[in-house]
Amino acid sequence: MNQHDLDVLDDIQRRVLWLATRIVDAANHDRNTGDGVKVGGHQASSASLVTAMTALWFAHLDAEDRVAVKPHASPVFHAIQYLLGNLDRSYLPRLRARGGLQSYPSRTKDPDGVDFSTGSVGLGAAAPLFAAVTRRYVDAHFGQRPHSRFIALIGDAELDEGNIWEAVADPATTGLGNVMWLVDFNRQSLDRVVPGIRINQWRGQFEAAGWHVVEVKYGRRLAEAYARPGGAALRDWIDLMPNEQYQSLFGLTGPALRKQFLDGAPAEVSAFVADIPDAELGPLVTDLGGHDLEAMLDAYAQCDGVTDRPSVVFAYTVKGWGLPIAGNPRNHSALLTTEQVDALREAHGLTVDTEWDRLDPASRAGIRAGERREALSRAPRERALGVTVPETTKVRANKPVSTQEVFGRVLVDLARDENVAPYLVTTAPDVATSTNLAGFINKTGVFAPTAQRSWSEDRMLRWTESPAGQHIELGISEMNLFLLLGQLGLSWDLSGQPLLPVGTVYDPFVLRGLDAFLYGTYSGSRFVVAGTPSGITLAPEGGAHQSTITASVGLELPGVTFIEPAYAGSLDWLLCDALGQIAQGATPTATAAPSEDGAYYFRLSTRPIDQAPFEAARARIGDAVLRRQVVAGAYRLVDAHEAYPHLADAPVVQLAASGAVLPEVLAAAAELAEEGVAAHVVDVTSLDRLYRAWQRTLRQGVRTATVPSVPGALRSAFADRVPVVTVHDAASHAMAWLGSALGAPAVPLGVDEFGQSGSVQELYELHDLLPGSIVNAALAALSLR
Numbered sequence: 001m002n003q004h005d006l007d008v009l010d011d012i013q014r015r016v017l018w019l020a021t022r023i024v025d026a027a028n029h030d031r032n033t034g035d036g037v038k039v040g041g042h043q044a045s046s047a048s049l050v051t052a053m054t055a056l057w058f059a060h061l062d063a064e065d066r067v068a069v070k071p072h073a074s075p076v077f078h079a080i081q082y083l084l085g086n087l088d089r090s091y092l093p094r095l096r097a098r099g100g101l102q103s104y105p106s107r108t109k110d111p112d113g114v115d116f117s118t119g120s121v122g123l124g125a126a127a128p129l130f131a132a133v134t135r136r137y138v139d140a141h142f143g144q145r146p147h148s149r150f151i152a153l154i155g156d157a158e159l160d161e162g163n164i165w166e167a168v169a170d171p172a173t174t175g176l177g178n179v180m181w182l183v184d185f186n187r188q189s190l191d192r193v194v195p196g197i198r199i200n201q202w203r204g205q206f207e208a209a210g211w212h213v214v215e216v217k218y219g220r221r222l223a224e225a226y227a228r229p230g231g232a233a234l235r236d237w238i239d240l241m242p243n244e245q246y247q248s249l250f251g252l253t254g255p256a257l258r259k260q261f262l263d264g265a266p267a268e269v270s271a272f273v274a275d276i277p278d279a280e281l282g283p284l285v286t287d288l289g290g291h292d293l294e295a296m297l298d299a300y301a302q303c304d305g306v307t308d309r310p311s312v313v314f315a316y317t318v319k320g321w322g323l324p325i326a327g328n329p330r331n332h333s334a335l336l337t338t339e340q341v342d343a344l345r346e347a348h349g350l351t352v353d354t355e356w357d358r359l360d361p362a363s364r365a366g367i368r369a370g371e372r373r374e375a376l377s378r379a380p381r382e383r384a385l386g387v388t389v390p391e392t393t394k395v396r397a398n399k400p401v402s403t404q405e406v407f408g409r410v411l412v413d414l415a416r417d418e419n420v421a422p423y424l425v426t427t428a429p430d431v432a433t434s435t436n437l438a439g440f441i442n443k444t445g446v447f448a449p450t451a452q453r454s455w456s457e458d459r460m461l462r463w464t465e466s467p468a469g470q471h472i473e474l475g476i477s478e479m480n481l482f483l484l485l486g487q488l489g490l491s492w493d494l495s496g497q498p499l500l501p502v503g504t505v506y507d508p509f510v511l512r513g514l515d516a517f518l519y520g521t522y523s524g525s526r527f528v529v530a531g532t533p534s535g536i537t538l539a540p541e542g543g544a545h546q547s548t549i550t551a552s553v554g555l556e557l558p559g560v561t562f563i564e565p566a567y568a569g570s571l572d573w574l575l576c577d578a579l580g581q582i583a584q585g586a587t588p589t590a591t592a593a594p595s596e597d598g599a600y601y602f603r604l605s606t607r608p609i610d611q612a613p614f615e616a617a618r619a620r621i622g623d624a625v626l627r628r629q630v631v632a633g634a635y636r637l638v639d640a641h642e643a644y645p646h647l648a649d650a651p652v653v654q655l656a657a658s659g660a661v662l663p664e665v666l667a668a669a670a671e672l673a674e675e676g677v678a679a680h681v682v683d684v685t686s687l688d689r690l691y692r693a694w695q696r697t698l699r700q701g702v703r704t705a706t707v708p709s710v711p712g713a714l715r716s717a718f719a720d721r722v723p724v725v726t727v728h729d730a731a732s733h734a735m736a737w738l739g740s741a742l743g744a745p746a747v748p749l750g751v752d753e754f755g756q757s758g759s760v761q762e763l764y765e766l767h768d769l770l771p772g773s774i775v776n777a778a779l780a781a782l783s784l785r
């Protein structure tokens with residue numbers, strides 16, 4: 001790039017630096033929130049990436065490239081989008097305000113086209129890596145898409161996050177030559193200047209994982225100085241200087257800087273800099289490559305030249321570059337004073353009247369911005385898949401069967417549907433066979449970029465690896481599972497191809513990947529995940545493997561619909577409905593409210609249960625009505641007045657339960673009938689949908705000052721306002737709210753302690769889930785009337 005272009009980019013980066021700084025300043029000093037809470041922002045952390053980001057957006061990126069911006073550099077991103085004409089001026093003073101710019105880049109809440117949400121450090125960094133995994137899969141199955149580079153801008157402290165290294169080490173992420181991570185190597189974290197420099201350790205870890213590593217350490221002035229006689233000594237001294245000493249230079253000028261720089265230096269260094277004036281010494285020795293436009297563009301070109309593996313660029317920067325707080329150990333959340341902002345405005349040739357202006361469109365910088373806006377423009381993407389998932393695969397079970405087994409069978413049946421099958425893709429963290437994906441894998445194969453020879457034959461698992469496979473196998477990392485599911489669920493946008501992603505994981509270990517699960521749903525991703533097996537019903541495995549709080553997690557996670565069926569027929573309907581919702585994109589159906597536009601979490605079990613009670617309900621209610629109730633969240637599995645006509649005038653109680661405990665609940669209902677109590681049994685297939693329906697009516701009442709109505713799903717399943725017992729192989733509080741929703745006394749039964757090894761019967765006894773305990777709970781509920 002010639003000097004003319006570099007001068008233009010320098011003009012642009014100066015304006016980006018100003019706008020990013022002023023965006024944070026306005027949020028804190030121009031806006032009165034009235035609540036006394038600091039708004040915050042990260043002027044210093046933004047400044048360190050100004051050069052790298054200016055070089056990317058104004059000289060390097062193509063329209064199809066996708067970039068994750070480190071959380072604290074969001075003001076820089078928004079400043080760039082504003083200069084490109086992609087953001088209205090009215091947003092600039094509204095950082096961290098309701099309806100304004102988010103504190104960290106958000107796909108779903110920011111107005112200017114964020115590619116990857118960031119905020120929970122480490123996750124946004126790894127997301128482009130799994131987006132590239134998804135693109136490789138899409139290209140292999142649906143034809144080459146326009147070439148994209150998947151880029152992550154990462155703070156160096158993010159490399160402390162364990163999920164970074166799980167992502168780098170996973171075999172599924174190897175060989176991705178279209179991935180580049182850029183590490184903002186400013187050597188400061190939130191609390192301190194980091195002692196020592198860990199570049200050797202990190203370089204070794206990336207290289208061991210097969211990555212291409214580039215270091216951009218020095219700017220042009222230092223590089224030229226090193227080339228002069230005696231310059232090698234200067235380079236050695238700067239390389240060996242303690243990090244804390246080097247960072248301290250940024251707060252000094254003149255003789256004080258010279259003294260600090262030479263403290264402990266060899267005589268050759270003192271001699272080399274003796275003739276350099278004080279005014280020039282500081283800019284020379286602090287000339288880092290991460291703030292050299294030409295050096296950064298050269299690093300990007302080097303990465304483009306390596307196409308057989310991912311690349312990582314370590315860009316040496318200073319936190320707070322170009323600001324009076326540069327290099328200060330406490331500058332992470334520091335805000336420039338009003339006086340400092342005024343001085344900075346003047347130094348950039350701006351006034352209060354012009355400070356928010358875009359670049360003059362007739363200037364060289366303005367012309368470049370206009371050209372780049374056109375070059376980076378994208379056509380809208382289509383979320384809908386354009387195929388119809390059947391309402392049912394008509395799965396039948398003539399003997400006791402588990403929901404985990406049925407889950408696998410439904411997937412195999414869907415894989416036989418020529419319209420749906422091409423879009424199904426499954427993944428698991430080394431638990432595919434033990435979560436019942438084997439049948440699907442046998443039919444579709446395992447995805448690999450190139451065909452792999454099989455060295456052994458397994459009649460039960462035909463593990464054929466090729467570009468045609470539809471299962472992506474991961475190592476043992478639940479974080480990677482949810483990161484990959486999140487990107488598969490965004491393939492409609494990031495790769496121009498909607499998919500139907502399905503993942504499986506042992507339910508207790510959903511919690512290991514919870515941060516990535518939340519990250520995916522916050523980003524608007526849509527997928528199905530099955531947590532299986534679950535609960536203390538997984539009795540012999542012991543307490544560490546018995547999930548108790550995952551039902552609560554599923555219920556409380558925004559953007560997730562939690563589902564826990566007990567029977568084959570209901571699981572079939574629910575899974576087909578979930579995949580159908582994903583296939584339709586953002587369009588809700590009669591059975592799903594718009595707020596359900598998200599992921600689906602199925603909590604399943606390996607316990608075989610008798611299917612006769614469901615078939616009896618099916619015969620009594622009819623498929624059409626029963627399916628509607630199952631999908632809405634609950635149905636009456638046993639109507640006591642129909643099952644026990646002689647109890648027409650008897651006390652009435654309702655037993656509500658989900659999943660594997662239904663056999664005990666049914667047995668308790670029979671015992672209660674013998675004692676003269678009519679017990680309806682309600683199978684709650686989705687606590688989540690019931691809870692949301694209840695909350696919608698409550699909030700409508702609150703907002704309109706009217707009496708809340710009883711939502712249809714609750715009204716049809718719980719027709720009587722009578723005492724209720726909730727029974728769940730999970731924490732008891734997850735279902736306890738039903739009493740409030742029904743306006744009736746409630747006794748919740750569940751698992752509120754860690755389990756232990758044993759049989760199902762023994763553990764159900766320990767946690768009061770046997771029929772006798774349920775009967776006693778029903779009598780207690782009746783006494784509370």
